[in-house]
Amino acid sequence: MNMSLFLSVENLVFIMATTKRVVVKVIWNMKKRVLVLVAFDVDAMCACKVLQSLFQCDQILYTIVPVVGKEDLERAYLENSEGVKHVIMINCGANFDIVETLQPLENVKFYICDSHRPVDIHNVYNAVQVKLLMKETELSVPEYDLLFRDEESEDESGNDSDSSDRPVPKKKRFDDEAIERRRERRLWEENRNKVLFDYNQFSSFGSSAALLLFELAWKMSKDSNDLLWLAIIGVTDQLLHYKTPREKYIEDVMALQSHVSRHNHRDDVDIISINCLKIMYDDEMNLSLYRHWSLFDSICHSINMACKFKVWTLKGQKRLHEFLAEMGLPLTQCKQKYSSMDSSLKGNIKNIIKEQMPKYGLEDEDVIVPSFFAQYGFRNKLCAMDITLACASILESFENGNTGTDSFLLALDVLDRSNVNAKEKGIEMARKQLQAIIKQVQIFLDMHQVISAGPFLYAFIQEGTPDVKFFAHPQCLMRLARFTLEAHCSVSRNKRSKTLPLVLGAPLDREQGTLLVIGIPPLSLDEERKNFFGKAFEQAASSTNARTLHDKFDTFIMEMKTDDRSKFFDALISLLQ
Structure with missing residues (x-):
């Protein structure tokens, strides 16, 4: 190349x-x-x-x-x-x-x-x-010669100004050459179409844009702790929205850790300025917003833990209570705000969970994820995962008549380390999103609305469902789709369910009668994070003339007229069988 x-x-x-x-x-x-x-x-x-x-x-x-x-x-x-x-x-x-x-x-x-x-x-x-x-x-990327071919300048028919003076055998030879050129071009075009199909078949994600631009700042000797923190949040965003495999995330974390060590090599005693930002690397509990919630609620709204315990069932709730009891954590402590928990319990929770997790079928990646924390002056530590969720929730919030640009600017405020009010508002909105997600997952499971269509699973959020407004946006819909797929696989008796992808639809605009549809790959391909629904959606829509809009930068997300749903899905089933 x-x-x-x-x-x-x-x-x-x-x-x-x-x-x-x-x-x-x-x-x-x-x-x-x-x-x-x-x-x-x-x-x-x-x-x-x-x-x-x-x-x-x-x-x-x-x-x-x-x-x-x-x-x-x-x-x-x-x-x-x-x-x-x-x-x-x-x-x-x-x-x-x-x-x-x-x-x-x-x-x-x-x-x-x-x-x-x-x-x-x-x-x-x-x-x-x-x-x-x-x-x-x-x-x-395929080689240039496989994709592009210069147009031939000569006339393939072999006719020119003095062709009438040529003997017939020579003209016949020119005709044979023209036929051979057309044959070669046809074979080249067939091969090009195959190469392009293989190249465009799956969509995936590369390195974080924030990380790349931070490396640019580093090369220019203009990097700082503040820019490093932005790169960390960008990498964390890719993990939380299932854009990158865990292995790739850990590679990026290791690269960032060297920069963290370089910018934060001073001892704690040297950091006395109230405006100083210090970044630390540490293993983080894979529990959503637990520092800003109760430990019990955080477990119930964290995808890995919730699906392991099946917290949407009475049996699952009982098993979770047993898990907390065996760790020596009183339920009254776990259900109050994390910051108000007894310090002797709070300081050792991570180690206690690690000791008990094998008994309950939990693995390291279910409980622990490498991450970073920021300390700004004498304020509490900020977790990169919490800030990412807070920023994403504000970005997709269009309350009080806010436009997309308004939400974008408000989300930028969350990234401003001195804007505490924006962070608190973002974290509150993130909690509401997580609560809406777990409620919708419970509806799907209780009403048996996750249906197997043969080559894939599908589910649709019903019009009028509470908090449906959250799912009219791509990132929140992505988290719901992933939560739904993992929850369904955790309760399904069909072992094949982990090999099936999921298509999820949510009401988008009632007046226009449109749906927002997303397709995600099966759990069995989680290490690759390659998604084939982008091309599948385009082909199914083309074959049925379904009224769809493939406008998103994520090709596996599209808009569709509700009336065309049946014929579109019939075509999608036929295509993927």
Whole structure:
């Protein structure tokens, strides 16, 4: 693969400055602003803040516009492209032909920092207008000659100005050559279609955009603890929303740990400033928001623990009570706010759970996850997982008539370490989301609404269900789908259930009669995190003329007319059998 097609961390620096300060700052000196298009996810927001810090260091003008889908991206570009020569796209733009979609002027260049895979081949091989900020080791793109072929200039028919003067045998030879060329082209096109199908069949995710841009800041010697904390949250977002396998997450954590050691090597006694940020690495209990909740409620709303104990059943609740009793944790202590628990119990919970977990079928990954904590002045520790959930919940909250941009700005406030009120509001919203998820999972299981269609499982949230508004957004719907699949597999007597993917639909717009539909891979393929529903959805919609909208940057999420649901699913079943 041609390495010049990719922007390495060092090569991207020319947008702002060079590490040696010997090359003119292209954009600054031209007095041109940079347009930054940012997707609606926490990783993209963190990457945006890192980039914003770098721009401010070099006094570069920029415009940041959040975008929720392809149509929104097109509109944002048209409205903000006047005078713009450089466009940076964060977690958007990689998996479709950006030049064909936006039809930019020839002097406009796009710099794509996007974790979505696969990358569209036209973006990969357009070395003039498109530059990719990605790790080449994560890309496996077919060779150029397998995908593109120069048009032949000669006339395949063999007819030219003096063909009448040629003897018949020579003309026949030209006809044979033309037939052979057409045959070769047909075989090449068949092979190209096969290569493209294999390349685009599965969607997945690469490295965190926030981590890549932090590495850029590091190469420029402009990294800081604050930017490192943003990179940590970006990596954590990929874990919590099932974008990356646990092994890849641990690799990223190990890389981040070296930076944490470098920036936080001082002893506690040296940190006396109230404005100082200190980051620490430690094993974290895999319990959702337990520091801001009761231990009992946190266990009941954490996917791994809830599914192991089956907390939505009376038997499961009894088993959970036994588990807490064997650990020596009184129920009254567990049901009060974690911060109010007896300090002698609270300080040893992690070790106690580790001792008791084999008896209850719990594994290390169910209970413990490597993570990071931030200490800001003399305030309580902030957990990266808690901040990620708080930020995601605000990002997908459209209360009080807020627009998408309003929610984006409010979510940015959660990342501001000094904005305590925004964090508390985000954590409260995250708790509401988790409560809505567990209630919906219980409805699915109690009403036996998770149904096997043969090649996959499916479930639909009924119109009028309480808290249905939470599930009209991709990230919350993703967590619900994953919780539903794990919960169903934990109670199902069919051993095949772990090998089946899940399709989940939620009401989106009652007036327009639309659904938001998501497809997730089976638990048996959890180590790969490859999703085939993007192409499957497109083919099923095309074969039935179902009214669908494939507008999301995550191809495995789409919108669909409720009236077309039956014929669409019939086609999807036939396709996947």
